[in-house]
Amino acid sequence: MANKPFAITLKPGTSLANLTGSWRSSRPVYLNRLPPCNNACPAGENIQGWLFHAESGDYEQAWRVLVRDNPLPSVMGRVCYHPCETSCNRGQLDEAVGINSVERFLGDEAIKRGWKFDAPATETGKKVLVVGAGPSGLSAAYHLARMGHQVEIQEAGPLAGGMMRFGIPKYRLPRDVLDAEVQRILDLGVALKLNTKVENIEQSMQDGGFDAAFLAVGAHIGKRAMIPAGDAAHIVDAVSVLRSMEGEDKPMLGRKVVVYGGGNTAIDVARTVKRMGGEPLIVYRRTRDKAPAHDFEIEEALQEGVMIKWLSTIKQAGVGEITVEKMELDEKGFPQPTGEFEKLEADSVVLALGQDVDLSLLNGVSGLEIKDGTVQVAPNMMTGHAGIFAGGDMVPSERTVTVGVGHGKKAARNIDAWLRGITYVPEPKHEIATFDKLNPWYYSDADKTVRPMLDIIRRQTSFDEVQGGLDETNALFEARRCLSCGNCFECDNCYGVCPDNAVIKLGPGKGFEFNYDYCKGCGICEAECPCGSIKMVPEDI
């Protein structure tokens, strides 16, 4: 007592002795939620994950995270219909992040810089046959090769790419891009046998000593429609037209070309005809909003001068002319004939009415189930015949490149498990980071970057690529528009806003920790977390 100043009886102490965490009735926890873009991606890309690296300008790391799921980013950045952007939370704020354009930038950057895939760490000694070198087959081959399996692709056509080469026109997908990304997969050690049509899958597997097979032959037989036609009428199917564009002999269609159908293939053919100097007219039985083609493609076709006759069916095809009947939609939205006819000039008619699968290679294989012209597969992508898996356009699904790539990945994971005698169990999905989980106040205002478009005259006369790409500066801008939904991006908000210093910052890349000794459970950190990566959970009391 004698040593202490006047009126001081206790030693000074720190408030750290007072563990205010005992006040708490609920506690904050960090969690990862599933960003809506990732959830929507048919190829299962970790979009938020690769954008995270692109945001800091580490494009190579971004590309490496991207290609864990999809080996064709440069192709995908051109031809994907980007459901990720449709579901992007930023769309509710201003405009969706241009994910597709950043993906293309990363893919092009990889080609420019010559980035290669990491070689497989181990070799399993198993052999897998992939039939078809389209998006699905290439994707499966890539994933299987990276898992250490020996992969051989047998392709009936003269070049790899499938519909990416023989279906999608050059003005949407330049061939040097496709070639570069295919070559990178082959560089992993994947063997590619061209002009090798598999006639009997079981025989081919036996001959080559394969342990499993993945079938991805696609759907490339154009559907025919019964149109009364004179002997001299020139009727061809869309797939053959697009395929012959890749060869020496360009299709002879004449000047007035009628394209019959309302899907993306019809649009592709019409735009191709326009570029060859023809005058394409699309005839479709329903209306624009009912057409299966994507509206932006219809819009681009119209800009280029493609004519479209909605609500019409072809009744008869003759020499130099066709007869169409006007349709009207009934109350259920189905087209009904009206009895009004019209004659139109037509040097040829191209049928773009969808495609069927060539299933001849499956003749005699036991256990298969074929329904509506497609091969039925289990959720693990295996057909009814053990060891034979299938994916892409030949199984029931939406027929896009992205879905095909996704099938390839999924099949590869299941084939890998099957070869090891185990079952592939996907990790449980996190809850979705919906917009209401975010605090959008914290994001800077920034409108989407618009990609340059080729001028209209060159679009009408050349096969140059229509849509341009981003450069380094605006790709970075676009990447940084990402809200990082559901996943911490180290903005330090929780660390800053805690009135009790109860958040510990672990340092760059390491995230944060709560100090539950002092956290009073006020919930400010959760409310002010921009990206919804914190959740309050009740304490057991």
Place this chain on the structure above:
Amino acid sequence: MGYQTVKFYQTGTYTVGNRLLAPDERSVQAGELRSNSINSGHRACQGCGEALGARYAIDAAMAESNNQLIAVNATGCLEVFSTPYPESSWQVPWIHSLFGNAPAVATGVAAAMKVKGKTEVRVVAQGGDGGTTDIGFGCLSGMFERNDDVLYICYDNEAYMNTGVQRSSATPPTARTATTMPVGKEPGNVFGQGKNVPEIAMAHNIPYVATATVADLRDLEYKVRKAMKMHGARYIQIFVPCPLGWGAASHDTIKLARLAKETGMFPVFEAEHGEVTGVLKIRNKQPIEEYLKPQKRFAHLFGKHAHPEMVAHLQAIADRNIRKYGLLDEEKAHG
């Protein structure tokens, strides 16, 4: 103001930190080595805006003064919850004397440092709105008039919270407090004349006057650092929501501070030598109801016996602030 014109950095300077910014462009609060002037274990309520505002401000002052800082505290929540004898949460030299004399004590500390030749040691005085706008007001005005070398920070939570939510001269019209109950024809606090202490401070023509909120950290840090670069009497009033006294959810503290600014209810500006030199513009203007409804102290304005005329009056006050300080960008103001 607090925002710099930057290239696009995802969240720019809205968030506390930002991994995309260079380290020297980040906030004091984002640093792993911030001084944590008021440490864990203090007895402030859950979600206390004042505890947060005090750490924001004093950490920034510490950073700017190279940790050569003495803090003087008036009586109030901040003093009581941080320093129940013999414990303290303060990690800076800190002194408390009386409710009303903090500016005078700070003047004395500054004078003492001057006499001792310790020119590098800076002095901050701080108090709540009661200790500043009511009880300590005479001492504060004297400190301003003498232009003593003190930064005075008022944490404004709009009532005497520590003693049980009694009205102060900073309590807004219509608010329910223990002494302004929601009864009678005009329930809650009276509209009255108001007492705008930042403007009174400006009337002393002191070097620097500013307002800030806990919702705009970068702006707050910018103002504290700027004030610490100056000498003479300086005044910053920081808007700090009080979940207990306002009847608000503890997680809404920052949201309410943001809404006070975005509605125009609390104008955020700075002034040098008596003239306004900058305002923090409203980014996304909100109607006053958005600010009032989450707070039980305004509950009697809504519901069965609503008082739309009083809400309209409060809206008029916010609109006047917007007009007077130019809180909206030109296009937004006329759009």
